[in-house]
Amino acid sequence: MxxxxxxxxxxxxxxxxxxxxxxxxxxxxxxxxxxxxxxxADPQPILVATPMGNVDSPQGKINGASIELSVFADSESSNNIQNKEGSRPGYVTYGPSTHLQLPANSLITMTIKGYDGGEKLNNTFFSRVVGTVDGTMTVDGKQVKSLGEDQVQHTFTIHSLPTSTQPTLFVNIPVQIQSEETMGKFDEDGVLPTPIVTTFQFYTEGPGEYVWNCEYPCGDGTYAKFGAAMSRYGFMSGKVTVK
Structure with a gap:
């Protein structure tokens, strides 16, 4: 028994x-x-990449397109006027929109202008450049493959969705921080600093729907700093449509 x-x-x-x-x-x-x-259902206007025609690449001649984003310390000082939530004091944000549209089977040249400071990443993996041509990016004209874990203001990280019906796409870009002195001046007078300019290239394949987000803990004190702007779609996260 x-x-x-x-x-x-x-x-x-x-x-x-x-x-x-x-x-x-x-x-x-x-x-x-x-x-x-x-x-x-996001009412934000789609930010469409600018066609560049056929361009040279390590794979030979290929269709090219370019697109630009900026990331700001405070949505009230940003140009993210298309955000469906509007500006929110103290919310970091990407802009001018977080819904990107890229052409399929193309070489994408992307520029991110960074206006924020930073502290330290929770996961050092995201301090590395992943998924770009040659595994590199340029920061103010200097080619790099990674940043120090305490030198990242935000990341731009594209993720594939759990489906086998579209090509895989994963890109991670760490954006270098502004100096403490620069951010202190911004806090005093509210004038945006000269941006740190990050440029990189990656390939798209066939059509698909992807998501992107920031992997730096830049929210408020909740959820290990992944609350507030980090948990609200349209500030530090968005969508990538490849078509």
């Missing part, structure tokens, strides 16, 4: 574990679905 009871108990635990696993999996898929629904 004792053996039978133990076996039944073990079976019940396995069944419960299986049910919990299924529920967690369903919740994760539902979360992705809700995010995509929110992104697809």
């Amino acid at each position: 004792t053996t039978t009871t133990t076996g039944a108990s073990t079976g019940a635990k396995k069944l419960l574990g299986g049910v919990l696993f299924v529920l967690v999996s369903v919740a994760a898929v539902a979360g992705v679905g809700l995010f995509l629904h929110s992104a697809s």
